[in-house]
Amino acid sequence: MPTWAGEPLLDVQGLVSGYGKIGVLRGVSISIHAGEVVALLGPNGAGKTTLLRAISGLLPWNAGDVVFGGRSLAGAGPRETARAGLVHAIEGHRIFTQQTVYDNLLLAAYDAPRAERRRRIEEAFAVFPEIADKRNDLGGALSGGQRQMLVVAQGLVKQPRLLMLDEPSAGLAPVLVDRVLNVVSDLRSRGVAVLLVEQLVEKALHGSDRIYAMAQGRIVLESSAGAPGLAERIENVYFGHKAADATGGKS
Ligand SMILES: Nc1ncnc2c1ncn2[C@@H]1O[C@H](COP(=O)(O)OP(=O)(O)OP(=O)(O)O)[C@@H](O)[C@H]1O
Numbered sequence: 001m002p003t004w005a006g007e008p009l010l011d012v013q014g015l016v017s018g019y020g021k022i023g024v025l026r027g028v029s030i031s032i033h034a035g036e037v038v039a040l041l042g043p044n045g046a047g048k049t050t051l052l053r054a055i056s057g058l059l060p061w062n063a064g065d066v067v068f069g070g071r072s073l074a075g076a077g078p079r080e081t082a083r084a085g086l087v088h089a090i091e092g093h094r095i096f097t098q099q100t101v102y103d104n105l106l107l108a109a110y111d112a113p114r115a116e117r118r119r120r121i122e123e124a125f126a127v128f129p130e131i132a133d134k135r136n137d138l139g140g141a142l143s144g145g146q147r148q149m150l151v152v153a154q155g156l157v158k159q160p161r162l163l164m165l166d167e168p169s170a171g172l173a174p175v176l177v178d179r180v181l182n183v184v185s186d187l188r189s190r191g192v193a194v195l196l197v198e199q200l201v202e203k204a205l206h207g208s209d210r211i212y213a214m215a216q217g218r219i220v221l222e223s224s225a226g227a228p229g230l231a232e233r234i235e236n237v238y239f240g241h242k243a244a245d246a247t248g249g250k251s
């Protein structure tokens with residue numbers, strides 16, 4: 001098992017953010033090392049998506065800092081953040097339905113020189129042969145599962161150092177869930193770090209090095225993914241028990 005020495009790639013420190021007057025994140029701190037896969041778990045409304053949005057520069061912060069590769073991302077928007085190598089693959093809706101699959105990927109990789117873009121796109125197609133076959137079809141003609149793959153592929157062609165995936169398996173048939181989540185282990189083997197929001201706790205534990213669980217805008221649990229008894233501790237987060245109630249209680 002790898003050990004994660006040295007400076008983290010991503011260091012989120014006491015992040016406070018929300019939507020206008022609605023406070024959501026109440027001082028969130030997480031860190032991720034290069035090549036590490038970290039799952040972010042927690043019940044609906046815990047603030048997982050909000051945390052990803054704040055990290056990637058889609059939402060302003062009221063306090064705290066996000067340090068990536070040793071540099072603060074304070075004030076950086078989504079483009080600058082992505083250019084630094086911190087890429088947020090946004091669920092479902094971010095594909096262009098009137099553009100071909102290939103053009104969707106070209107647009108996602110707009111920062112890279114032309115030959116490099118083609119190379120990255122072929123690499124993404126190698127990961128998802130299902131959408132490679134549809135490269136000349138319009139984005140709007142893809143099935144739900146193929147759209148999810150295209151969204152992940154859009155993240156891949158940006159060549160992230162850290163890819164944040166928000167429920168990439170949502171709405172997929174079981175066989176496609178595994179296809180999409182296998183990409184995560186593939187990324188890890190290439191040294192890419194992943195922050196994965198996933199409702200399928202068992203699958204998330206299986207594919208991760210470490211987990212954080214959130215509830216009500218706070219991190220309430222951090223653990224290595226293989227720790228004994230972890231599944232039960234996570235269950236307690238979902239069902240709102242206090243840690244003290246969990247010992248010896250039947251569930
Ligand atoms: N655009 C918005 N404007 C106002 N409040 C919002 C907005 N989006 C989310 N919220 C609120 O912020 C809180 C956290 O929502 P968030 O979507 O981050 O949770 P989540 O952990 O991703 O949940 P889920 O598992 O359902 O995706 C919730 O109370 C939600 O109602």
Ligand SMILES: [Mg+2]
Pocket residue numbers: 048049050166
């Ligand atoms: Mg969410």
